[in-house]
Amino acid sequence: MNVKIINRLKRNKGQIEALLRLVENQEDCEKILLQFQAAQSALDGAFRVFLEENLEQCLQNNDHQKIQKLLPLILKK
Numbered sequence: 001m002n003v004k005i006i007n008r009l010k011r012n013k014g015q016i017e018a019l020l021r022l023v024e025n026q027e028d029c030e031k032i033l034l035q036f037q038a039a040q041s042a043l044d045g046a047f048r049v050f051l052e053e054n055l056e057q058c059l060q061n062n063d064h065q066k067i068q069k070l071l072p073l074i075l076k077k
Contacts, residue, residue: 002049002050004049005046005050008042008046008049009046011042012042012043012046015035015038015039015042016039018035019032019035019039022035051074054070055070058070
């Protein structure tokens, strides 16, 4: 279990919940946009950590098939 990724995702969950409350309460547009950006940035950070660790593992194991399978998904991002 990857603690770093789990912690990042939990933080992101909190940001999404805050965003949901802002939208439900019809808060100021600027607050909502800033919360969207914060949540997106946090999710991107978790994605980068996940990607780095999984690619490193694939490279260490010389798992070329898995790398070829992941590459289009990474480039799609």
